[in-house]
Structure formats: C-alpha cells, structure tokens
Amino acid sequence: MSNYHADTIAAIATATGRGGVGIVRISGPKSKEIAERFLHQKPKSRRALYSTFFDKNNEPLDQGIGLFFETPNSFTGEDVFELQAHGGPVVLDMLLRACVAFGARLADPGEFSQRAFLNDKIDLVQAEAIADLIDSTSEKAARGALRSLHGDFSKRIQEITNELIQIRMFVEAAIDFPEEEIDFLADSQVLQQLDGLLVNLDNVLHSANQGALLTEGIRVVIAGRPNAGKSSLLNALSGSDSAIVTDIEGTTRDVLKEQINIDGLPLHIIDTAGLRDSTDKVEKIGIQRAWDEINQADLILLMYDGAREPNFSPDQDWSEFLDKLERSNHIVLVQNKIDQTTDLPSLEESTEQEWPRIRISAKTGDGMGLLKDYLKSFVGFNSASEGTFTARRRHLSALGTALEHVKLGREQLVVANAGELLAEDLRLAQEALSSITGRFTPDDLLGEIFGSFCIGK
Numbered sequence: 207m208s209n210y211h212a213d214t215i216a217a218i219a220t221a222t223g224r225g226g227v228g229i230v231r232i233s234g235p236k237s238k239e240i241a242e243r244f245l246h247q248k249p250k251s252r253r254a255l256y257s258t259f260f261d262k263n264n265e266p267l268d269q270g271i272g273l274f275f276e277t278p279n280s281f282t283g284e285d286v287f288e289l290q291a292h293g294g295p296v297v298l299d300m301l302l303r304a305c306v307a308f309g310a311r312l313a314d315p316g317e318f319s320q321r322a323f324l325n326d327k328i329d330l331v332q333a334e335a336i337a338d339l340i341d342s343t344s345e346k347a348a349r350g351a352l353r354s355l356h357g358d359f360s361k362r363i364q365e366i367t368n369e370l371i372q373i374r375m376f377v378e379a380a381i382d383f384p385e386e387e388i389d390f391l392a393d394s395q396v397l398q399q400l401d402g403l404l405v406n407l408d409n410v411l412h413s414a415n416q417g418a419l420l421t422e423g424i425r426v427v428i429a430g431r432p433n434a435g436k437s438s439l440l441n442a443l444s445g446s447d448s449a450i451v452t453d454i455e456g457t458t459r460d461v462l463k464e465q466i467n468i469d470g471l472p473l474h475i476i477d478t479a480g481l482r483d484s485t486d487k488v489e490k491i492g493i494q495r496a497w498d499e500i501n502q503a504d505l506i507l508l509m510y511d512g513a514r515e516p517n518f519s520p521d522q523d524w525s526e527f528l529d530k531l532e533r534s535n536h537i538v539l540v541q542n543k544i545d546q547t548t549d550l551p552s553l554e555e556s557t558e559q560e561w562p563r564i565r566i567s568a569k570t571g572d573g574m575g576l577l578k579d580y581l582k583s584f585v586g587f588n589s590a591s592e593g594t595f596t597a598r599r600r601h602l603s604a605l606g607t608a609l610e611h612v613k614l615g616r617e618q619l620v621v622a623n624a625g626e627l628l629a630e631d632l633r634l635a636q637e638a639l640s641s642i643t644g645r646f647t648p649d650d651l652l653g654e655i656f657g658s659f660c661i662g663k
Contacts, residue, residue, distance in 0.1 A: 316659025432480025
C-alpha cells in the first residue's frame with residue numbers, strides 16, 4: 207500500500223500551552239534539507255544533536271535538540287525531522303512558520319499517522335490505537351490501547367482471516383475442478399472448519415466488545431421529576447460537587463455532563479433538568495435539552511423520590527414520559543431517598559411486567575455499590591478480564607458482518623448444498639475482516655478516521 211508523498215508536512219506535536227519542552231515534527235522528502243537549514247549542518251540519522259535553530263534569514267530562533275530519522279526507519283516511513291525546543295507557544299509558532307518558509311506545509315489532523323498507515327508501517331487498527339492511547343481515560347483503557355498498538359488485535363484478526371482463506375481455497379478449488387470428483391459438500395471437514403471459525407469469530411467479537419467499552423463507554427442519562435435527587439446522584443457517582451443541590455424545584459436548568467470510570471469502564475453521566483410542564487422560558491429550554499439527551503441515551507436512570515412515591519411505576523404514574531420516548535430505550539428505575547424510609551438498599555431484576563429497580567440514597571451513599579455493579583453488568587463489562595485490547599464500534603460492526611456471513615454460508619452448505627453461495631459468503635466475510643485492518647477500506651472512511659486525530663500525530 208506504499209504511497210509516495212511529494213510534499214513535506216509540519217506540525218507542533220506537543221499539546222497547546224506552556225511547557226518545558228515542545229516538539230515540532232516534519233515528515234516528507236524535504237525533511238533533510240529543512241533540517242540542514244535549521245541546524246546549519248548535515249544531521250546524522252538517529253543521532254541527537256544539540257544546536258541553535260536558525261530561520262531563513264539565519265537569525266537564531268531557539269536552542270534545543272534536533273533528531274533526524276531517515277526513510278524507511280521512521281514512524282511515517284519517510285524522512286522525519288523533529289525539533290525539541292523550549293515549550294512556549296510563541297517559540298513553537300516561530301519554528302513552525304520557519305518550517306513553512308523552508309518549503310513544508312501545515313499538516314492535517316492525523317496526517318502523520320495516515321502516512322504511516324499508507325506506507326505500511328502500521329495497519330488501521332494500530333493507527334486507531336494511537337488515538338485511543340492519547341484519549342484514554344483510565345489505566346485499563348491505556349493498557350488496552352497499547353496492546354492494540356503492539357498488534358494484539360490485528361494478530362487475532364489475521365489468524366481468523368487465515369482460517370477463512372484456507373476454507374475458501376478448498377471450497378473454490380472443488381467448484382473450479384469438478385472433474386476431480388471431490389464431493390466437498392459431503393465432507394465433514396468443511397463443516398468442522400466452519401464451526402471452528404464461528405467459535406473463534408464469536409470469541410474475538412466478545413473481546414472486541416469489551417475493548418469498545420474501554421474506548422467509548424456508554425451514555426447514561428439521569429432523568430426524572432424535579433427534586434428526585436438527580437443532581438445528588440451525579441455528584442455521588444462523580445465524587446465531586448459538580449451539580450448544585452437545593453430543595454428548590456427546578457434548580458438544574460441545563461444539561462450537566464461528567465465522565466467517570468468504574469473499574470476501567472468509562473461512563474458519560476448526564477444530569478438533566480427536572481421534567482415537568484413549565485412556563486419559565488429558561489427552564490423550558492433546559493427541559494427540551496433533557497429530552498434530546500434522553501432520546502440519545504444508552505441507558506436511562508429514571509429516578510424518583512421513594513419517600514413521596516414508594517410504589518412508583520412509570521406506566522401507571524408517568525405514562526406521558528414513556529409516550530415521549532422516541533425509541534425503545536433501556537430504563538432502570540432508581541428509587542432514591544431510602545434514608546427517609548424503611549427500605550434497604552436492593553436490586554430487583556427486571557421481569558416481563560417490570561423494569562429493574564434499584565433502591566439507593568444518593569445523599570448517604572447507601573446502595574451506590576449496587577448501582578455501579580448494575581451499570582457494569584448492563585453492558586456485560588468484565589473488569590477482571592486480562593489481555594483486553596481496545597476496539598471501536600466499526601470493528602464490532604465488521605466482526606458482526608463477518609460472523610453473519612459465515613453463519614449464512616454454513617446454512618447454505620447444510621440446507622441447500624449450495625457451494626457457490628457458501629464461497630460468496632466466505633468472500634464477503636473476508637472482505638469485512640479486511641476492512642478492520644485497512645486492506646479494503648474506502649477512502650472516505652480513512653478520511654473520517656484520521657480526521658478525528660489531533661494535529662501533529
């Protein structure tokens with residue numbers, strides 16, 4: 207997939223703000239020439255050189271370390287030059303403008319990683335793992351991203367792809383050479399291989415689902431009537447006084463968001479305005495925003511005041527709430543304020559007639575452990591799992607597609623003896639798997655993936 211780039215790109219690779227050290231990164235065919243103009247000497251590959259950095263008028267800009275990496279032994283696979291300078295934003299901007307004056311252009315977001323991918327230095331899973339490692343919100347997520355960066359996820363995809371190729375070779379050879387009189391349709395070996403492939407695909411899909419949870423987490427919206435204790439629950443989950451808590455109804459008028467993690471599972475917790483009919487213009491805007499968040503939620507914590515409504519049931523006591531839902535949302539009832547009743551912390555599992563119900567006190571913390579355990583179990587998250595790699599929703603989609611095609615192909619073999627249809631489903635399954643690592647990935651998807659990276663990476 208090697209793709210030669212005629213232009214040279216440059217960007218500040220360190221975070222915005224002041225720091226002891228800041229890095230400007232350059233990649234492309236002019237990197238060595240630009241290095242010589244900055245350093246006033248020829249750089250040696252992979253050798254750190256302390257020097258003054260000069261602009262195009264030979265005026266000194268800063269002093270620091272220059273590092274040159276010669277193609278193909280660099281991150282991007284091209285000539286790469288890095289300036290390690292003092293980390294003031296003005297200094298770094300001066301160095302970046304000098305790069306442009308020397309013939310480079312400003313890099314697009316993720317363009318360094320994209321060039322590494324196009325030059326076969328990394329596959330697409332590893333490229334995405336770089337962004338996941340930078341954006342990780344817990345140690346578990348960071349370790350998972352590092353495993354993906356080291357190729358653990360890619361290796362498992364390649365192993366399954368190899369299995370699939372072996373089956374395809376056998377099936378298609380039997381179709382192409384019928385004169386050999388090999389009745390592969392009656393050969394139990396093909397069926398056994400398909401069954402083994404299905405098991406392996408299912409295992410990887412399960413691991414990838416855990417990895418996707420590490421990367422993206424879930425959106426949990428706290429909804430309910432005014433004064434149910436929603437803001438108190440947000441504070442209890444986040445461990446900080448993020449939301450103002452008073453006895454006055456309608457205190458929360460806007461959406462409040464906190465990101466927390468429970469044993470490595472990231473949760474996007476969203477507190478919303480109390481839902482009621484209101485004539486207050488500001489409160490009405492807050493209520494509409496609340497409904498926008500509710501209808502995008504992965505899980506709704508429908509909170510109510512257990513001291514006022516001990517036997518609360520949405521379909522009987524608040525049917526208008528259910529009527530306004532735009533889709534079939536997952537709901538768990540949270541009975542708050544058990545510190546004011548005789549109820550104990552408890553979890554009632556869902557039945558055909560009832561949603562699951564958790565009894566807590568957001569004020570005292572009683573029952574919060576039950577709620578956190580429920581949140582993990584809701585998504586099937588296993589905090590004890592070892593060797594988890596990070597994954598994304600597109601990976602889950604591709605694995606699911608591959609799994610469905612293999613299942614359909616197996617059915618074609620068992621029910622219809624249709625070898626040609628089996629071969630086509632196996633081809634489509636392989637194509638879905640290849641899209642994960644980037645062998646068959648549309649350009650528009652590549653643009654979307656790398657466009658989400660930070661500039662300089």
